[in-house]
Structure formats: structure tokens, C-alpha cells
Amino acid sequence: MKSAADFFALTRDARRVLVIDPGVLGDTVHRLPALWELRRNYPSAELHVLCSPVGAEVLELAGCADKLWILDQARERRSLAGQWRVLRALRRLRFDVSLNFGDNDRNVIYAAWVSARHRLGLRRDRWHFWSRWCIGHWVWSPGRGLPVWEQRRQMLAAAGFPLAEPRFGLRPPAAAKAWAEANVPPDAIHFSLSASTHLKEWPLTHWIELARRCRENHPCQHLVITAAPNEREQKRLRAFIQAFAPGTGGDDAWLRTFTGLSIPQLAALLARCSRHVGADSGVLHLAAALGVPTVGLFRRYPRLAEWLPRRDAHRHCIADCDCARLKQDLCAQRDKAECLAALSPAAVEQALWPALSAETTRPDSPRLTVAICTRNRAVSLERAIRSVLAQLGPDEELLVVDDGSTDDTPRRLAALTAEQPRLRVCRKDVSGIAAARNHALAQARSECVLFLDDDETAEPGWLAAYRAFLAAPPGLCLGAVGGPYVAEFETPPPWWLDDGFGGYDHRGELRALDGRLTLPGGNCLFFKTAVAKAGGFAEDLERGEDSELNLRLRDAGYETWWLPAARIRHHLPASRLRFAARMTLAWVDGRSVARLRLRRCGTTGKRIQFAAGRCLAVPFQCLGLGLGAAVLSVVGRRRRATFDLTRALRAGGIGWELLRRPGQVFSTAPSGQPERRGNAD
Secondary structure: OEOOOOHHHHHOOOOEEEEEOOOOHHHHHHHHHHHHHHHHHOOOOEEEEEEOHHHHHHHHHHOOOOEEEEOOOOOOOOOHHHHHHHHHHHHHOOOOEEEEOOOOHHHHHHHHHHOOOEEEEEEOOOOOOOHHHHOOEEEEOOOOOOOHHHHHHHHHHHOOOOOOOOOOOOOOOHHHHHHHHHHOOOOOEEEEOOOOOHHHOOOHHHHHHHHHHHHHHOOOOOEEEEEOOOHHHHHHHHHHHHOOOOOOOOOOOOEEEEEOOOHHHHHHHHHHOOEEEEEOOHHHHHHHHOOOOEEEEEEOOOOHHHHOOOOOOOEEEEEOOHHHHHOOOHHHHHOOOHHHHHOOHHHHHHHHOHHHOOOOOOOOOOOEEEEEEEOOOHHHHHHHHHHHHOOOOOOEEEEEEEEOOOOOHHHHHHHHHHHOOOEEEEEEOOOOHHHHHHHHHHHOOOOEEEEEOOOEEEOOOHHHHHHHHHHOOOOOOEEEEEOOEEEEEOOOOOOOOOOOOOOEOOOOOOEEOOOOOOOOOOEEEEEHHHHHHHOOOOOOOOOOHHHHHHHHHHHOOOEEEEOOOOOEEEEEOHHHHOHHHHHHHHHHHHHHHHHHHHHHOOOHHHHHHHHHHHHHHHHHHHHHHHHHHHHHHHOOOHHHHHHHHHHHHHHHHHHHHHHHOHHHHOOOOOOOOOOOOOOOO
């Protein structure tokens, strides 16, 4: 597999360029900004696009391609003979460049068959041993959290293409505009009752109630309803019309219906409307690309934020779905998206007309809560509290949860509370850090709860960085945001200590995290609503409860962001730098990792498979690492030897936990559910 960084420099003089991405309506809309970048960077080349029939209609509105090759992706209309004819014709053209904006297996094979001289692909989830033979140059996905259309532009940037301002460039033709002016009332509200599948559709009774509310509260407002000519959508449309009194059919003054529109007609209709309301569908993305304000009705699912229309003009009503949390398609099993029924017509009406919203913030509610959970660290706790108080604003509070301290902590907290009225203290029985954090979330009076550990201090500008993030949040489904911490040792660290021990830093710029990257619990802001819906911190974990919650938030469709400007100092006393303390920590880490991995396994079979594999491998892993550490110690590489020894103890902790708790392995409880307990082991 070749590096793609110089792909544009290598292909700058290309004469024929092919884009392979035969997606449907929404996919094609999100491809447009990248196609305009190709049009600009290859000004003399012929730009060909392999697309679906509906995609061809969208591309004709944009006019950014010279030639469209239509390949129907619907199984009932797709044939091997038809695919063969199109691909053979493309192969004969001998393209200089082909680009794949997705990693769909069929499209990768198309690229191999067309056999352009230089081929570029976007690598994300799918990968096979033969992928590198089909496409020579691959770009890793630029990261989750960015809009889909921006990810495709960033793919080009990673391949050396200079980027300009993004544009969609959709222009309905004159004939379609004239039709819309003659048939569609100006500034109407467009309802799209249906989606590509019934599992994305809002209940019809809710649509009827929303229309009634619109008619009662805004009698001068016109409604426009569109539907495809297939039987399912026509049935919903007929039921919608029949729900109103006679005379409210398609020719009624306040309600008009249209079926079987072409994409140019639909685009002209949308451009004439003031707002669009609809499900997660291609029509929503088309409206957003045309600059029409939208109200989208969504089920929460992983990577949802990438498909949400951005900017202030767009509103989103998102229903929490058990499918994302349990990693099971329960909606498909029930043949009904019950979660969407939880979105009430009143909530959607408030999204349409925000001025009608009765939701107000209590004047005494703080905008931000800083929470510190502590146990028996009186001296370092006071240092942490004072570092926060120096930065605390008038609309922010500091909450300390004392987890059953037996030292001087209660007395010091009482003195600080008398001195600082914005400091609140909650005391509870000994329950562990995860339970203490859950208690802090329950007691906090604000939606945003920022955690700081009792052995840390905030650097100047720490709270200001979080305030700036909250003032202009870069994402739409935020679950958590966190920053780095720097280790600060009470005494010089021993020579054998691991590099980076006590610190945490992903480096880089502000970005949404993906993959295995998570946020540190001791410098992390959580959104209470998101955490509550994800199930809170897992109280059976001694360590790693913050990482585990991060992953569950991401599974549920929330974004976790890295904020490098929010730095704190992590103070490490001499007692934590002893060899025995380091080895004990490695053992505890292993036990927590075992519990976390078991929880991430979706089925009992996968848990058994993981446990069996690890238990069989652990003895050999520990023996190999132990012997390697002994050899490294003899030859003088003692720091590396210590690191291998910590790895051996960590592996031993994993095996011990799996053998000690077989009930976790054979449990039939669904994955992703945090266990609530009073005390951790």
C-alpha cells in the first residue's frame, strides 16, 4: 500500500478522472463539495462519475461532472449484464485517476476492474488482504465527528489536494422553478412523512398532531407534503389526508400534496419553502444543501453526528434508541422504531418555532459545575480546590464529594466552605471513585460537570478553555470533552519508571476522538443528560471507569472531544513512585481491563471466546515477558525490563480476574450495561 500524501502531485496532469460512488440521494449530496474540489484541481480533465439514477439527477443540478455513468444499485433492478456493460465501457476509456470515497467492497472491485493508472481510496472500517491490490493509494478516514461531506474533502487534503471554501452548488433548472412558483405557496413548511425505511419514520399519528398544532397556532401557514409513488408512502399520505375534515385534500388552501416528483422538481419545491421537517433521509440532506432550514427527526446511533446538518438554521430532535446502547437491532426485530414515538409533536413544534418554547433556565442554576471526588488526601485536596477557586466565575460552582475520608479532610472542608460560599460539600459512605462520580453528577446543579481529581491542580486558563468550548461547541451530539495532564513529581522519579507515567496527552489539535482513544476522568467535562442515558460510570471497575464510559457514550452516538488547551498538573507523591506501588497498579489495571473487555463483548459466546483465549495465552505471555525482563536487566536495559515486568503483571491481572469471576464470562446480561455496586474489590 503506497502513501497517498503526494497523490495530487503525481496526477496533476490527468486527462480523465473517474469518481466511483454510486450512492443514493443523501450520499450523493454529501459527495458534492469533494467533486467541486476535483473540478477545481483538475481544470483540464474530463470528470466522470459512476452513480445511481437518483444520484445522476442530483449531479445534473450541480453541473460539476462532464459525464455520468448510471449503475442502479437496487437489487431488483440490478443485473450482472448491465454492470458488465458499464464497467467494460469505463475500462476502455483508460482513466488516469479513479477515486473511491467509501470502502464498500463492490466499489473497490469496480475500481480494480476499471483499472485506472492511479487509484485512491478512503479506508475506514472495511479492509481485506486484497484491498491493496485493487487500489494502490489509501487515505485513512480523517476522524469521526466531522460532517460526511467534510470527511470527503479532508480525504482529498490528505492526498495533497489544496482545498477552497466548501460549496454544494445546487441550482434547480428554470423549468422546475417555474413549476414550483405555479404550484407551491411561498414560505410554506415542507413535511416529508416517509424515509427509505419504516424504521426511520416518525409515527403517522404524531405527524397528524403536528399538522393540527400548526394549523391552530399558525392559521396562515401553508403545509406542503411530498411522497414517493411507492405503495408504502402512498398509504401513509392517504391516511394523513383522511385524518382531517373533508375539503383538506391536495387542493385545499392550507395543505398541498405532491407525489412522484423528479429530483429537480423536489429541489425547486424545497427552495421555495421556509422550513423542512422530516426523518433521517436524503430529502433532509437535499434541503440542507439548498440552504433551507430543517428540523430532523433521528434515532440515536453511532456516528449520527456526522450526518446531522450543521449551522444554527438546522434543528434536531433525537430519540435515544436501545439499539445503539445494546448493540442489537431491536427496532428491526420489532419491525417498528418505538424510540421515535418518544419525540412528541409538541417538542417538534418548539423546534419549528423556538419562540414558543416554554423551557427556561432557572436564574440560580450555575452554568458549569466543577466536581472533585476525594478520600483521605486533605493536603492535596485543598491545593486542588484553591486552584479552581482562583478561576471560578460568578455563574459556576465547585462541588466536593467526600467519599468517607477518615483523615483531616472533613475539618479542612468545613473551614473552606465557611470561607468560600460557592463551595458545596457532599459526604457519603465509602463506595469507590466511580460511585463518587455518579453521586457528583446527581448532586450537580448544572448540565455540564467538569471533573478534577484531588491530586491535581488546574493550570491558569483551564476553566477559560472549557468556557470557550461551551460557548461555540464544534459538535451537535456532545457527550464529553477533556484535556491533557502533566506529571509533577514530589521527588525526582526513579530511573526505572516508565516514560510518560502519571501524564496523559493525545497531542494534536481540537478534534473528536475515535477508535480506542478516550479521555482522562480527572480532566474531563461530561454532559449529565448524555451520561445518564449511557448508564453512568461502571461502579464495578477499580480503574478505567472513565475510559469505559467514554466508549459507551460513543456507542450511543455521542461525540467525545479532545481539548488540548485545558491542561492540569498531576501531583505524584514519593509513595506512588515505589517499585511495589508500580507493580500493584499494573495488577489492578489488568483486573479492570478484564472486566472492561468482557463488558464490551456483545454476546456470551464472544465473552467465552475472549476468556478462553486470554487464559490460555496468559501463562506463556507472563513467562515470556518475565524471561525477557530478566535478560534485559542483565544487559543493563533496566527501564525496559521494568516496563516488560509491568506488562507481565497486567496480563496476570487479566487472567486472574477471568478465572476468579467465571460468572462475568457466562453472564447472559446484555453488554454495555454498567454494574452498580456499593464497593469495588
